[in-house]
Amino acid sequence: MANKPSIPKGTRDFSPLEMARRNHIFDTIRRIFKVHGFLPIETPAMENLSSLMGKYGDEGDKLLFKILNSGDFKALLSPEDLSQTPAGKLGTMISGKGLRYDLTVPFARFVVQHRNELTFPFKRYQIQPVWRADRPQRGRYREFYQCDVDVIGSTSLLNEFELIQIIDEVFTALGLKVVIKLNNRKVLAGIAEVIGAPERMTDITVAIDKLEKIGQEGVLAELEQKGLSQDSIQKLDPLLLMEGSTQEKLEFLKKFLKASEIGNEGLSELGRLLDYVETDPVGADLEFDLTLARGLNYYTGSILEVKSAEVSIGSICGGGRYDDLTGIFGLEGVSGVGISFGADRIYDVLNQLERFPKRATLDTTLLFVNFGETEVKHIIPILGSLRKNGIATELYPEQAKMKKQMTYANSREIPFVALVGEQEIQDGHITLKEMETGKQERLTPEELVERLSSAK
RNA sequence: GUGGAUGUAGCUCAGUAGGUUAGAGUGCUGGAUUGUGGUUCCAGAGGUCGCCGGUUCGAACCCGGUCUUCCACCCCA
Numbered sequence A: 001m002a003n004k005p006s007i008p009k010g011t012r013d014f015s016p017l018e019m020a021r022r023n024h025i026f027d028t029i030r031r032i033f034k035v036h037g038f039l040p041i042e043t044p045a046m047e048n049l050s051s052l053m054g055k056y057g058d059e060g061d062k063l064l065f066k067i068l069n070s071g072d073f074k075a076l077l078s079p080e081d082l083s084q085t086p087a088g089k090l091g092t093m094i095s096g097k098g099l100r101y102d103l104t105v106p107f108a109r110f111v112v113q114h115r116n117e118l119t120f121p122f123k124r125y126q127i128q129p130v131w132r133a134d135r136p137q138r139g140r141y142r143e144f145y146q147c148d149v150d151v152i153g154s155t156s157l158l159n160e161f162e163l164i165q166i167i168d169e170v171f172t173a174l175g176l177k178v179v180i181k182l183n184n185r186k187v188l189a190g191i192a193e194v195i196g197a198p199e200r201m202t203d204i205t206v207a208i209d210k211l212e213k214i215g216q217e218g219v220l221a222e223l224e225q226k227g228l229s230q231d232s233i234q235k236l237d238p239l240l241l242m243e244g245s246t247q248e249k250l251e252f253l254k255k256f257l258k259a260s261e262i263g264n265e266g267l268s269e270l271g272r273l274l275d276y277v278e279t280d281p282v283g284a285d286l287e288f289d290l291t292l293a294r295g296l297n298y299y300t301g302s303i304l305e306v307k308s309a310e311v312s313i314g315s316i317c318g319g320g321r322y323d324d325l326t327g328i329f330g331l332e333g334v335s336g337v338g339i340s341f342g343a344d345r346i347y348d349v350l351n352q353l354e355r356f357p358k359r360a361t362l363d364t365t366l367l368f369v370n371f372g373e374t375e376v377k378h379i380i381p382i383l384g385s386l387r388k389n390g391i392a393t394e395l396y397p398e399q400a401k402m403k404k405q406m407t408y409a410n411s412r413e414i415p416f417v418a419l420v421g422e423q424e425i426q427d428g429h430i431t432l433k434e435m436e437t438g439k440q441e442r443l444t445p446e447e448l449v450e451r452l453s454s455a456k
Numbered sequence B: 001g002u003g004g005a006u007g008u009a010g011c012u013c014a015g016u017a018g019g020u021u022a023g024a025g026u027g028c029u030g031g032a033u034u035g036u037g038g039u040u041c042c043a044g045a046g047g048u049c050g051c052c053g054g055u056u057c058g059a060a061c062c063c064g065g066u067c068u069u070c071c072a073c074c075c076c077a
Helices: A016-035 A057-062 A079-084 A087-093 A104-113 A157-174 A185-194 A198-209 A211-225 A230-240 A246-256 A261-279 A325-329 A343-352 A373-388 A402-411 A422-427 A445-455
Strands: A046-048 A066-068 A095-099 A122-131 A143-152 A178-184 A285-288 A302-308 A315-322 A336-342 A366-368 A393-395 A416-419 A430-434 A440-443
Touching: A016 A122, A016 A143, A016 A157, A016 A343, A046 A104, A104 A122, A104 A143, A104 A325, A104 A336, A143 A157, A143 A343, A157 A178, A157 A261, A157 A302, A157 A315, A157 A336, A178 A185, A178 A261, A185 A198, A185 A230, A185 A246, A185 A261, A198 A211, A198 A230, A211 A230, A246 A261, A246 A285, A261 A285, A261 A302, A315 A343, A336 A343, A366 A373, A366 A402, A373 A393, A373 A422, A373 A445, A402 A416, A430 A445, A440 A445
Parallel strands: A178 A285, A366 A393, A366 A416
Antiparallel strands: A046 A095, A066 A095, A122 A143, A143 A336, A178 A302, A302 A315, A315 A336, A416 A430, A430 A440
């Protein structure tokens, strides 16, 4: 043992306590996905690199984990390749597979590949880890879980509405206060059009996205640096100063985007979506946020993002509509919309607020003390009947000192201990000790099942 | 990918003008208490001071590199 064992940067082990808490999150999310009629799928951890590359922008390509080809990958490279190709490119030449970066792109691949077996609109959920070669920080890991729900094969805004309801239900169930931010890519496209730079939508939205952080002047400076014309920048300026309620902002944009067909379409979608929400208002704060852009470049319509109202950790859920995603895999004209919950960040938020249910850790209900072979043999059938009745029961595997066995029960937070020694065997009873109060009672095996069924 | 911090017992942390056997609390093991845990008392085990190298008679402490974790940027769940 020369070196202590370790795990790769940005990955984590999970203890039983952490697992109980993580499962609380997954179970809550899964339950709500199910009652909305979504169906589960899973896809492989690795995908062909060709399925992944170019789907997340240049930045995303850099963050993909690539899997080295087996065999003599050196033979794939000529001497010129080795000396002239940049190191980043070289990776893709000796690698044909990569770890998935999100669940949406593999889902699009799945839909195209299985299109004949699926019934559309197809509503699926998927809870699996994804990997990104990012530099780790708080709330940012290299391996983390996403919980995705998507509807594909329907353009109805009812789907967006349902996703908003799901978000609200999940965070209500988890006891978190959140802000849901809403925007529409068509509005952003309209803005780029109106200010005379339709080709620069990405640069413009990325800059606007930083409004809160770097301010109005910062945004304008960044756009100037990116080579946007003075004329366009001047036209954009009033938009950055826009204030007021969601309704007021939409009114303002209506005038601003008057000349843009796509912009109007975006506004209309936003308006209709908000109308749906009004029929059954959500508990969370729902606001229109022009500065919401979202990096993934396949979004084309509604985009949304959820942030904790109590802890600053980045977004804990996000998503949007994508009209062209399956087109990349050869299936045109299928629109989808979906969101992704970041389970690890939700965990961090709940942890920081100490808002996990108290008994999320409780597993074993009853421990039998081990007094020796004779007693053990007498106990074994009783263990069976307790477990058949759904009572989580353990027998201490060693004939250790009483104190040691009691300490075990105590540190495991097992609420009941059963004592069966010589006396108990003789009169057919079990001594049950309730750890919290220290009270003891003598029960028959049937009474024990009865007693613990009501206590668990 | 760029810049900046961090790393001492299982855990939380003390410990520098570089100088004998590196400390505390908590946890762990044993005993007081051979069928009764959480409180108390006593005793004990546990550290190549992240790793590698350098300076020095001598390094936990100074210097360089490396890894980890964290912070800012970038981006994002």
